[in-house]
Amino acid sequence: MNILYDDVADIVKWISSFGGLDNGGTTRLLYSKEWLDAQNALKERMTNIGMTTYFDDIGNLYGRFEGSKHKDEVVMSGSHVDTVVNGGKLDGQLGIVGAFLAMAYLKEKYGQPLRTLELISMAEEEGSRFPFVFWGSKNVFGLANTKDVENIKDAEGINFVEAMKSCGFKFNTQQPRKDIKAFVELHIEQGGVLEREQKSIGVVTSIVGQRRYNIRLIGEANHAGTTPMGYRRDAVYAFSRICYESINKAVAVGDPLVLTFGRVEPKPNVVNVVPGEVLFTMDCRHTDQNVITSFTEEIEADMKRIADELGLEIEINRWMDEPPIPMDAKLTKMLEEQCQKANLNFRIMHSGAGHDSQIFAPRVPTAMLFVPSIKGISHNPAEETKTEDLVEGIKALTYALYQLAYQE
Template sequence: MDTQLSNKGEGTMKNIIQDVENNVNWLSQFGAVPSGGITRLLYTKEWFDAQQALKSKFEDIGLDVSFDEVGNLSGRLTGSQYPEQVIMSGSHVDSVVNGGNLDGHFGIIAAYLAIQYLKEKYGTPLRTLEVISLAEEEGSRFPYVFWGSKNLFGLAKKEDVQNIKDGAGVSFTDAMRGLGFNFKQDETAARKDIKAFVELHIEQGSVLENEGNTIGVVNSIVGQRRYNITLKGQANHAGTTPMRYRKDAVYGFSRICTESIAKAEAAGDPLVLTFGKVVPKPNTVNVVPGEVMFTMDCRHTDQAYLKTFTEEIEHDMRAIAKEMGMEIEIDRWMDEAPVPMDPQLVDTLKNICDKEQLNYRVMHSGAGHDAQIFAPRVPTAMLFIPSIKGISHNPAEKTKTEDLVEGVKALTQALYQLAYQD
């Protein structure tokens, strides 16, 4: 495809490359830090300024704009025949600390541009088009995730956040109310008007780049099981304790890690297993470590397989601990099931990619996204575009401009089919 919207939008898409670059750079100024990254955390000045600036952007193209109680921002182009049926697209406006300028943010820009192009070319849609800038997804300021999307569906509970604080001791409630937002009057109230939600996002992995694809049509978001594990041996003198008498917790952990990773590699894609945090005690040069606390993160697209695999790893860990004369405590604190995307909507995206001759692949998402909150409740699908070297949550996060453009084109065609066609 060239830089025009296939054969349907020649007049409005000529400047798409410039539009994409200008808007990404524009949004990147809110929360920019000296390292080149972005820190735009929920209910901060940087976050508020970004939402207010987006509000003006949406208004400038003639959308009906509003905030909900908690700070989700919506811009709506009301449909002529089915105004009560909303075709929604967007993503989250918050970032991680010192993150990149595309994660979440580009999904908002892409939806805004797509609706602008469609409005200019085709006028009023049959169904209402809505771009949404979700208040929060990352959990980077407060220990709570998906605050924005959970509030859309009555899933967020006041008691879960009203007593939590950020690293500076600022309470969630004070930060929210300080910017003029508040808890929903009816926290169980849920949006009933969303007919479809399509989220465009950078992959945050390297599959598309390595396989030479421009677009990913996501059919599932992986399930996750996360653990905090403590292995207890015996701390002892590093010089006077013979090897045969040691209960070395680091050695025990190394066995667990090595054997578990070997099983994960044998299982193959899409299973992934990560030991991400390791804290030995007493963590000094001349003492045999007596304790290790470590984390484990396991993900798969099939819930039954995820359960079976992790239970086998749990059994292996206990067996290794028993063999080495140690104690082990296993705390599984997250158990999230995989979330499939809507099959019909996935087929719609595949058909669009085939028709437009886009270089795409069907794939799963190894990371969590707002789409996983939407998907059990409304027809939902995702589009991915490549991440250079798979880097994300990092100032080096980047996607080729031509791939950003292809993402906007694919999203525009999807919204056209969903909102303008019977």
């Protein structure tokens, strides 16, 4: 298969230049100049290889090779074009350029597909500029609520709607897509499993469920020198108890459960005052809904018990509760068979991170392919994958799209 090493390296470098930073990172936020430039440049590239291109109302970009026999049955691939602040050169955009190279190859070698091949460059997934995620994929299916974004602003005080209109887009007036018969997303793993096991490809069976919390412990700030240990209502000590007990329980449950205390803000956060308040976050993930529910309910009860024992108040706000999302069993089996047939070095695995595929999967048959992340690093200028692994991932995607779009 003529997916050339140099072509992959060149197109990754090209798209990374939109929002490229001096440190090698990329910042390309929703409805920014860099974002709009990237979408318009992608549109031009799609047009140049013969695709019919268009934007939807909110700025998702599409390129199509229309099917000869089943033109109303769409085989779609792609990902999101936005990045995090100071992010890497592969997260999201690999799925776009990988699908572009795969579809260009298929059209050149086999001509018009039986089913329509459609590439999507989704407007947003990360939530890095505005506090809203999956804006692109949710609008594909009419799931986004305009009231959720009408009044939100970015860090510079720019309103979401103003930013959207400045790029020439508006709230969605189009009907939810019902013609998509399959969606396949190529992505970097954003973890270290494939690299450690020396595999070039991961065939994803499911995306983990997530529960995220903002938690506040309220004790009493007091003098560090004159307040005896037995009289203290120390919020940091309470947090340390919660963190220690919770992490130990997560380790005992074992993989694939993961538990993270990611942000901790003690107050007043000075050297000579017993901290009277701690704000912290908790993130828990697992592939089984029953496990994540029972585990987090136990941890919530533990936190309340510890706070009560130490004479503190606690406020627990579970602001995210996303269920695990299985990939389509038939598509996953097809990916596995294609990897075996092509003698590609792969393994079956789950995704510990969220992706646009979790919005697609409950609505259309969906599958995911991973390629390794060197040292497991992502959302970082050091985000990297060996070019030979990128080529292998695009090959696997190409085989899958051939089966779905060119075979009866």
